[in-house]
Amino acid sequence: MSVEPDWLKRAVVQAASLHPYVPGKPVEQLLRERGIGEAVKLASNENPYGPSPAACEAMARALGEVHRYPDGDAAELKAALAERHGVSVHHILPGNGSNEVLELVIRAYAGPGDRVVSSARGFIVYALAAQAAGAQPHAVPERDGLSHDLDAMAEAVDDRTKVVCIANPNNPTGTVHGPGALQRFLDTLPRDVVVILDEAYHEFVADLLGDSWRRLSHPGLVVTRTFSKAYGLAGCRIGYAVADPGLLEIVNRFREPFNVNLLAQRAALAALNDAQWVIENVEAIKRQRARLESFLEELGVLGVRSHANFVLLHHPQAGEIGQALESLGIIPRPLGPYGMSDYLRITVGRPEENERLMDALASIVKGMGRHRA
Numbered sequence: 001m002s003v004e005p006d007w008l009k010r011a012v013v014q015a016a017s018l019h020p021y022v023p024g025k026p027v028e029q030l031l032r033e034r035g036i037g038e039a040v041k042l043a044s045n046e047n048p049y050g051p052s053p054a055a056c057e058a059m060a061r062a063l064g065e066v067h068r069y070p071d072g073d074a075a076e077l078k079a080a081l082a083e084r085h086g087v088s089v090h091h092i093l094p095g096n097g098s099n100e101v102l103e104l105v106i107r108a109y110a111g112p113g114d115r116v117v118s119s120a121r122g123f124i125v126y127a128l129a130a131q132a133a134g135a136q137p138h139a140v141p142e143r144d145g146l147s148h149d150l151d152a153m154a155e156a157v158d159d160r161t162k163v164v165c166i167a168n169p170n171n172p173t174g175t176v177h178g179p180g181a182l183q184r185f186l187d188t189l190p191r192d193v194v195v196i197l198d199e200a201y202h203e204f205v206a207d208l209l210g211d212s213w214r215r216l217s218h219p220g221l222v223v224t225r226t227f228s229k230a231y232g233l234a235g236c237r238i239g240y241a242v243a244d245p246g247l248l249e250i251v252n253r254f255r256e257p258f259n260v261n262l263l264a265q266r267a268a269l270a271a272l273n274d275a276q277w278v279i280e281n282v283e284a285i286k287r288q289r290a291r292l293e294s295f296l297e298e299l300g301v302l303g304v305r306s307h308a309n310f311v312l313l314h315h316p317q318a319g320e321i322g323q324a325l326e327s328l329g330i331i332p333r334p335l336g337p338y339g340m341s342d343y344l345r346i347t348v349g350r351p352e353e354n355e356r357l358m359d360a361l362a363s364i365v366k367g368m369g370r371h372r373a
Contacts, residue, residue: 047232058270070262090245098239147175174306201308203230236264
């Protein structure tokens with residue numbers, strides 16, 4: 001009879017506590033499940049208007065070079081990002097999406113016996129990354145059920161806490177904290193705690209927050225950004241961090257070589273320089289967001305005003321509403337994994353997609369009201 005080696009037993013025990021991130025349902029999967037011909041995906045907060053034409057052209061020009069490895073340091077993109085933030089290139093760390101960057105930071109600075117503090121209804125990857133690093137995730141409940149309770153998070157920081165994670169605006173709720181509240185929070189923390197400020201949706205609140213790296217002060221501050229949302233490059237998987245060079249020098253030791261592919265580097269650089277396109281897209285999404293939130297409010301199902309590119313639906317039968325939407329070829333994001341089973345997160349789409357969504361919701365929600373009566 002064979003005996004399992006100890007290393008295998010330990011690996012099985014560790015893996016049992018890990019749960020992979022579950023992304024929004026792909027359109028192709030819904031088509032197979034429902035046997036329908038077409039669908040609209042409003043589950044993953046992608047830019048409905050697609051990438052910048054300049055980014056597409058840059059990728060097209062780079063296609064003939066994909067037989068070569070990309071620049072492992074992403075030097076040209078780092079230089080452009082450094083100029084954007086008014087820092088040296090040593091303050092910049094590109095990654096395979098901001099998701100990889102924050103995972104690298106957590107792995108570099110938190111391990112067995114350490115704690116990673118985040119909000120209970122913050123981005124779920126913080127807890128997953130902490131567990132994968134062998135650290136203990138510590139979720140702090142929100143005072144209002146939707147936004148980070150910064151005072152409670154500060155109180156949760158103890159001698160074992162190595163990393164604190166804040167999403168601003170928050171995913172999946174869309175709530176935001178201003179620079180004043182964030183700086184007061186940072187001032188309460190030990191100077192050796194690393195603070196990840198996840199700004200995946202920054203472009204939608206740039207007028208409110210400005211450049212957090214310049215406005216906020218803490219030696220362990222790591223500001224992460226992505227090209228997946230406002231820039232429309234989710235499929236390229238590219239993001240970056242701005243932080244102290246000494247802090248990033250440690251993180252860089254955990255980074256895989258060539259972690260940002262050639263097409264992503266060229267597309268991000270072109271999109272970064274296509275500022276007017278980004279501004280126009282963000283404004284278009286904001287207008288459609290306001291339209292959707294007004295509709296949800298009139299329907300009595302608005303969760304909270306969002307500062308990102310999605311809206312929040314709140315209804316005791318949110319799960320049934322989500323299933324009904326899928327049957328009509330519209331994919332929302334259920335929030336059960338966040339402990340928010342009575343909420344749906346819905347990406348702001350194109351005007352015609354939002355019109356389709358509103359027509360469907362009006363019929364579904366009003367039908368539920370008649371059924372309850």
